[in-house]
Amino acid sequence: MAKKKQAGRRLEGWKAKKWYRVYVPETFGKVEIGDTISADPENMIGRVMTTTLGEVAQDYSKSHIKMKFKIKNVAGDAAYTEFVGHEVTRDYLRSMVKRRTSRIDTILPLLTRDGKLLRVTVVCLTLTRADQSQVHAIRQTVAQILTAKAAESDLDTLVREIVSGDLARDIFKAVKTIYPMRRVEITKSRLEQIAAV
Incomplete structure (x- = not known):
């Protein structure tokens, strides 16, 4: 019962x-x-x-x-x-990484024009192995492009450019002048918080 x-x-x-x-x-x-x-x-x-x-x-x-x-x-x-x-899937990321090349990861907090904080991970994949000074120059360029883009964009615009691949293409064009690149992907983003405006 x-x-x-x-x-x-x-x-x-x-x-x-x-x-x-x-x-x-x-x-x-x-x-x-x-x-x-x-x-x-x-x-x-x-x-x-x-x-x-x-x-x-x-x-x-x-x-x-x-x-x-x-x-x-x-x-x-x-x-x-x-x-x-x-976030891109692990197997997709794994399929992009080749032997005797460099994988350069850059993790950055980005503050948008409308006061949102987005943490992004950018992966740059070279054609052959890069040396330390080239890796450093690539990271610096990635940080400059993303910080500037975030400062002039609201969150919606920035997110649209990230997931469409447009922002990764802009980074690719800039970093391939430092070292031959095979691919640039923004593999992850996470909205951290709403910062005080």
Whole structure:
């Protein structure tokens, strides 16, 4: 008898929950990325949803880019998100790295024009092995380009340029004058906090 009561209670709890459609921000075309369930919309605020850029852009050549969005508000049966980070998959990164070449990682905190702090990881892959002074010059150039770009862009613009690959192409053009490059990728970004403006 007790078992039956518990099962009934569980069923009632489940019925009290409601499905919500989750949308990405305007920057990414307000595309629906899935559903989530909750008994109270307030409990969904702060929930992080993961999808791929392939799903968002309907371009499956970009399925190696994982995107993270955090629910910031709920209206009716819709949940709206903000971008909180991206990362390329490990196997994609592994496939790019070749022997007897240099992999130069640069991790930088970037402050945008609208006071948001985004931490990014840039990976530069050379055609042959670079020496220490060249590695240092490449890192310096990457830092200069990204810091300047962040200072003149709001978060939405910066994120769009990162995930589209436009910013990586700009970096590639600049660093290939220092040393022959095979590839430049912004492999990771994470929204750290909202800094005081």
